[in-house]
Amino acid sequence: xxxxxxxxxxxxxxxxxxxWLKDKPKGYQIPYRHxxxxxxxxxxxxxxxxxxxxxxxxxxxxxxLNMSYYGAEEVGGDNTQIIDTSFRQIQTxxxxxxxxxxxxxxxFMLVQLSHPRRDYKEPTFKELKEWSKYKxxxxxxxxxxxxxxxxxxxxxxxxxxxxxxxxxxxxxDCIGVKLIDKSYxxxxxxxxxxxxxxxxxxxxxxxxxxxxxxxxxxxxxINVPLFVCDELYKFGITDTHLGLNGNKxxxxxxxxxxxxx
Numbered sequence: 676x677x678x679x680x681x682x683x684x685x686x687x688x689x690x691x692x693x694x695w696l697k698d699k700p701k702g703y704q705i706p707y708r709h710x711x712x713x714x715x716x717x718x719x720x721x722x723x724x725x726x727x728x729x730x731x732x733x734x735x736x737x738x739x740l741n742m743s744y745y746g747a748e749e750v751g752g753d754n755t756q757i758i759d760t761s762f763r764q765i766q767t768x769x770x771x772x773x774x775x776x777x778x779x780x781x782x783f784m785l786v787q788l789s790h791p792r793r794d795y796k797e798p799t800f801k802e803l804k805e806w807s808k809y810k811x812x813x814x815x816x817x818x819x820x821x822x823x824x825x826x827x828x829x830x831x832x833x834x835x836x837x838x839x840x841x842x843x844x845x846x847x848d849c850i851g852v853k854l855i856d857k858s859y860x861x862x863x864x865x866x867x868x869x870x871x872x873x874x875x876x877x878x879x880x881x882x883x884x885x886x887x888x889x890x891x892x893x894x895x896x897i898n899v900p901l902f903v904c905d906e907l908y909k910f911g912i913t914d915t916h917l918g919l920n921g922n923k924x925x926x927x928x929x930x931x932x933x934x935x936x
Contacts, residue, residue, distance in 0.1 A: 681787025687731030691723035753793035
């Protein structure tokens, strides 16, 4: 068995649009903002959830490894919540391992990091003024990123104590680039190249260079489909959660990491 934690990307949000739109006629466009969670959350049936569970990377991983799993139930969440939950589950895993009735063994913990700005507390004007001579906004944000890495290092130590392997991958490159040399880090692997995150892959493969900057335009210049909007853009979908191919890429990257000697 394994544990999986993350935000709505781990949950598999948006995948059910493949079911909802599969029989729509050519030229059909969804209503404005229909793909927002607030708009569609009450429309998801048990069959839709079954499709989501089967096709998200957690489900794909479960099938390939022939393993059941715990977790992966959160629709949203920031990195503080994700890591806090992971620490709490260390105790739960101990209970599972000690229990004589369930007779189960958790082999690894899979953590998906969300955007670091979700739980970043911006400095107040007073703090910025006090720091003006020796620290700027970017330095403050970088300290926040370093704090995430430090907590993951501690999580790995706690996991090692109970003989549970920790694996971590990132959606955003600002944190992914800081994890490259960590033993628990999962690079996103496509066509023989390792990327530090899904965002890094998006920038490198699906962006145009304009004025020396890499610009991503939804629904265009897509060389590697990653998101629901990549696969269903013709219907007016703007959902940037992982699509069918994006989930498969993540699953394959996890398997590759697990097979390392």
